[in-house]
């Protein structure tokens with residue numbers, strides 16, 4: 001039932017390890033006319049926040065894909081990355097400061113607070129010999145057109161927690 | 174042209190040294206305590222020797238230089254903030270007597286741009302200041318050629334000292350203090366590196382770029398400034414793992430001017446190494462232009478100064 005404007009799409013989702021979660025994530029896809037090609041359920045590995053990454057390949061028109069993404073978000077499913085242009089933006093920042101004592105997992109959750117960004121990747125290093133100072137590299141997946149909003153959020157969170165931010169050059173992410 | 178050169182540091186010395194090659198005569202030359210004046214041209218070698226041996230260029234009073242016969246004043250005294258003293262007064266004296274001014278000194282152009290332009294409007298003389306932004310790189314004449322109104326943004330690495338420190342920290346995993354000490358030994362950083370590492374010098378250049386692109390209204394206080402002293406080696410390591418690095422970038426856009434450490438891909442055009450500088454211009458009809466080269470040094474800066482002198486003719 002392939003149609004002329006059907007294209008392959010990849011969705012990277014983040015699921016909580018509970019029964020029924022996978023089904024909950026897949027039904028909005030089928031309900032909105034997405035043709036499931038494959039599901040890669042990485043049970044062994046966990047995302048930085050202790051969730052399970054799932055990669056879904058599907059086929060549908062770009063328009064349907066938008067509906068699917070909306071429906072997934074409405075259903076409360078976390079989308080780490082979607083290949084359509086709408087989610088195609090990513091942004092890396094460095095955070096420097098007392099990341100551990102200022103509640104790292106809260107910081108990561110706050111970074112997603114603007115609603116248009118998700119933490120796609122995260123690395124932390126502690127500075128040798130400098131008490132309390134550590135550095136983190138955070139990669140955010142962002143809805144197209146929301147980069148400035150996501151950056152504002154990063155600045156706000158950093159200011160609250162007295163962290164310094166090394167921002168990317170926008171347009172050069 | 175007859176030049177009155179104010180300042181006998183790296184820049185002033187190189188200007189008097191190269192003036193003859195560019196077809197100009199130095200009729201006055203001053204440092205903070207003395208001056209040498211001769212309407213037919215001073216003996217440059219003698220003045221430089223005198224400076225080396227007794228610390229003064231001559232036996233006259235520095236004020237004599239301003240009263241001398243000259244066509245263009247070269248302002249190469251120290252960059253100061255706020256009222257931009259004494260550079261601003263030197264510029265005023267020249268313009269009020271209808272002479273031209275070429276500045277290497279960033280202070281008056283960054284801090285009192287509108288005052289400068291007002292003095293220029295009432296004078297038969299004009300001002301040029303290519304040397305104030307990124308030394309030898311012809312950033313301002315390129316903007317002039319494109320037309321400032323057609324330049325939508327400018328960004329770049331505008332301070333060689335900060336860039337040297339970041340480059341060394343990233344390539345060798347050394348900490349800030351260590352690299353700073355090394356830079357001081359090499360003469361790349363001043364004994365007091367504050368201006369360079371806290372971003373002030375780059376911010377002055379951004380204020381100048383913003384004044385040129387937006388037609389005035391900017392001073393240091395209008396630039397959002399952050400330096401590199403808070404960037405630890407661990408942050409550079411994390412950046413490198415991801416194929417990126419950190420550079421102190423100055424940026425002027427329609428939203429204003431800012432200086433701060435920024436994450437850029439390692440092979441990015443703006444990720445120049447060592448003491449190199451680069452200026453990238455975003456233009457309305459011609460896309461991006463990148464100009465890189467030496468942002469400081471006596472002969473480098475004098476090249477920009479003397480180029481300006483030639484454009485006055």
Ligand SMILES: NC(=O)c1ccc[n+]([C@@H]2O[C@H](COP(=O)([O-])OP(=O)(O)OC[C@H]3O[C@@H](n4cnc5c(N)ncnc54)[C@H](OP(=O)(O)O)[C@@H]3O)[C@@H](O)[C@H]2O)c1
Pocket residue numbers: 179180181182183184185203204205206228235248249250251252253259277278279280304305308468469470471474
């Ligand atoms: N060096 C560079 O690569 C570079 C690049 C671009 C722009 N600039 C700018 O160019 C200017 C000169 O730089 P520089 O490296 O040559 O500086 P510098 O080595 O500090 O020399 C400054 C000179 O100005 C003299 N001076 C101070 N007050 C004076 C006064 N009231 N009247 C006459 N002379 C006075 C000093 O006299 P004494 O010798 O008696 O102390 C000294 O000779 C600065 O504003 C700097 O920011 C420099």
